[in-house]
Amino acid sequence: MTKVTMTVNGKSVSGDVAGNTLLVEFLRSDLHLTGTHVGCDTSQCGACVVHVNGAAVKSCTMFAAEAEGAEVATIEGQANADGSLNTIQQAFQDYHGLQCGFCTPGMVMSAAALLKDNPKPSEQEVRAYLQGNICRCTGYHNIVRAIMAASGQEVPAVAAE
Ligand code: FES
Ligand code: FES
16 A cells, blocks of 8 residues: 545545555545546546646546645535536536536536636537547537536537437
């Protein structure tokens, strides 16, 4: 076992982890931050996306020990200080960007990373960025609309089915 220390959502945390403990396992099992989901075993679904030192990372692809000393942000740290939904979360609610919600934490974290690097993305850029996030419910249209709204841009019309 190795002692690992990192900052998660602004708080310093530490724990003893095996060399093969994944960051997502440490977050969920040791820290009980279960908003970060596991939807696959193949690094494809993006339900586990968190931020590590400001970059979006699939936390099932990283060992906890690799996050030693890192600044980690999870969905639990995204709300405003008063507990209200942040701009992206509110947009997901306003534009019905979720159904079952399983993919939503990863979608919100990916959207936050996108808008940090590209505050005014085109619809095509949003769609391209979300290629690493799989949603089995929504058809993506309302997720894209929510992210466009969160960026303060015109919201695309609902696509014809
Ligand atoms: S659980 Fe990490 S990509 Fe699916
Ligand atoms: S809302 Fe169900 S998987 Fe995306």
